[in-house]
Amino acid sequence: MAQPLVTTVIVTTTLSEKSQPITYTAIYGYGTQTTLATVAGAQTTQMVVPATLLTFVGARPGGLPKTVTQNAPASVLLPFVTSTNVQATPAPAEGRGGVTSGAAAGIAIGCLIAGILLGIAAALCYFSRRRQRHGGHGDVSEVAMTPSKDAAYAQVGPGMKNQDDNSMPQLKNFLLDSLSDQELAAELRDRHHLIQQHVENHYHFHPLDATRVNRQSLIVALSQLGLGQAGTEGPSAETIVSFALDPNTRQIALQHVLSTVILTSIDFNARSPLSMLPTPVATFLQSIPTDEQRGHSRQVDAQASTLALHWWRVLSAFLLHSQRSQRTALTPSDAALAPQAAAMAQALNRFLGYFVEDSDTARFQQDSHLREVIVECAKFGYLLFSQPSDWCMLHVAEHEQVAGTVRSYREGIVSAAGLVKQTDKNGRRLGRSAQTSGTLVVPPVVGWRTE
Numbered sequence: 001m002a003q004p005l006v007t008t009v010i011v012t013t014t015l016s017e018k019s020q021p022i023t024y025t026a027i028y029g030y031g032t033q034t035t036l037a038t039v040a041g042a043q044t045t046q047m048v049v050p051a052t053l054l055t056f057v058g059a060r061p062g063g064l065p066k067t068v069t070q071n072a073p074a075s076v077l078l079p080f081v082t083s084t085n086v087q088a089t090p091a092p093a094e095g096r097g098g099v100t101s102g103a104a105a106g107i108a109i110g111c112l113i114a115g116i117l118l119g120i121a122a123a124l125c126y127f128s129r130r131r132q133r134h135g136g137h138g139d140v141s142e143v144a145m146t147p148s149k150d151a152a153y154a155q156v157g158p159g160m161k162n163q164d165d166n167s168m169p170q171l172k173n174f175l176l177d178s179l180s181d182q183e184l185a186a187e188l189r190d191r192h193h194l195i196q197q198h199v200e201n202h203y204h205f206h207p208l209d210a211t212r213v214n215r216q217s218l219i220v221a222l223s224q225l226g227l228g229q230a231g232t233e234g235p236s237a238e239t240i241v242s243f244a245l246d247p248n249t250r251q252i253a254l255q256h257v258l259s260t261v262i263l264t265s266i267d268f269n270a271r272s273p274l275s276m277l278p279t280p281v282a283t284f285l286q287s288i289p290t291d292e293q294r295g296h297s298r299q300v301d302a303q304a305s306t307l308a309l310h311w312w313r314v315l316s317a318f319l320l321h322s323q324r325s326q327r328t329a330l331t332p333s334d335a336a337l338a339p340q341a342a343a344m345a346q347a348l349n350r351f352l353g354y355f356v357e358d359s360d361t362a363r364f365q366q367d368s369h370l371r372e373v374i375v376e377c378a379k380f381g382y383l384l385f386s387q388p389s390d391w392c393m394l395h396v397a398e399h400e401q402v403a404g405t406v407r408s409y410r411e412g413i414v415s416a417a418g419l420v421k422q423t424d425k426n427g428r429r430l431g432r433s434a435q436t437s438g439t440l441v442v443p444p445v446v447g448w449r450t451e
Contacts, residue, residue, distance in 0.1 A: 252447030266381020329386035388425030394418035418444035
């Protein structure tokens with residue numbers, strides 16, 4: 001059976017029969033089928049219709065008769081319904097099917113309050129479980145890369161408080177696991193052997209034609225490679241040229257030039273103009289200004305810069321990796337290395353070219369193999385760059401004990417570079433070796449002139 005149409009009106013009523021007039025506003029519903037009476041007013045005729053008080057607009061005022069309440073029957077004057085006396089009748093209302101508007105509003109408000117209470121309870125449960133999981137120490141956290149607590153620079157400052165461990169991924173779970181010192185030493189010795197084979201197979205060892213080459217040309221070629229310059233460590237250009245011109249020591253000289261130039265190009269600390277490191281890394285290192293300070297302030301700044309560069313390198317190796325979750329070293333493509341290798345081969349051949357057989361075939365084979373050697377050494381450089389610890393190459397040796405006597409490196413030159421581990425994985429400096437700061441993992445090989 002269809003429900004009768006119900007119309008709602010808003011009525012503001014003032015009960016003046018009380019000692020204090022009471023004014024209230026309520027919403028009434030009424031049907032249009034029944035008219036109780038008609039009242040002639042100044043403007044028009046008003047109808048008195050039966051209605052039901054659905055709900056109060058605002059709070060129900062105190063002092064109202066008990067009959068003036070929600071769902072109570074009443075009568076209203078139509079069509080003018082504002083400031084009109086509503087006469088409540090005590091007769092009980094007959095039930096109607098369905099839910100009234102007042103009941104629906106009450107249900108909606110109740111559901112809203114229940115939802116708010118449930119949300120508060122869920123939030124309290126979440127924070128309680130998180131505090132239990134972190135053992136009650138949720139106000140201080142350390143970044144996964146932060147050095148150990150016993151280091152002076154590893155103290156967590158006030159600015160790091162109120163950071164939850166779950167707010168960022170633990171980087172230590174993504175950074176590369178370091179190779180052992182022995183594995184890296186074996187990789188370097190493989191490159192030493194490759195350079196040695198290149199020299200033995202692609203250069204001649206007979207005297208040079210004095211009409212084709214002179215010492216000054218060789219010295220200029222070395223200076224363009226950054227070798228033998230005044231104020232730098234290692235042998236002078238004159239010494240290198242003397243070794244190279246002598247067929248008996250030429251192999252030592254050529255290996256020295258190749259080892260120094262190529263392995264310097266993969267050294268993160270060297271900032272070589274012929275760098276074989278990733279182009280963004282090489283560009284950034286070249287842009288760092290040199291430190292011109294002196295004294296204690298320079299030492300402090302150097303320590304801070306070293307630590308900053310350590311973490312910059314570690315994070316760069318992570319961010320440059322195309323598949324970071326694999327936790328493997330950066331692997332360059334041959335296509336990316338080819339232009340760099342070609343530029344380095346061209347620079348090296350300004351010196352090495354004097355010692356290649358004078359034929360197109362020999363020069364082509366020497367140049368092709370030289371580029372392969374450079375690429376293989378560059379791959380080792382990417383491997384070192386990806387390690388958690390800092391490493392550097394060592395191209396000089398202060399002395400070497402030979403048959404009970406100490407020889408100065410000025411009497412010989414390094415034909416195979418050494419490898420030094422400078423820091424642990426947290427960037428802390430390791431002990432000092434005889435040659436440089438750090439732990440000497442692979443000593444340099446020194447070639448001597450025999451009498």
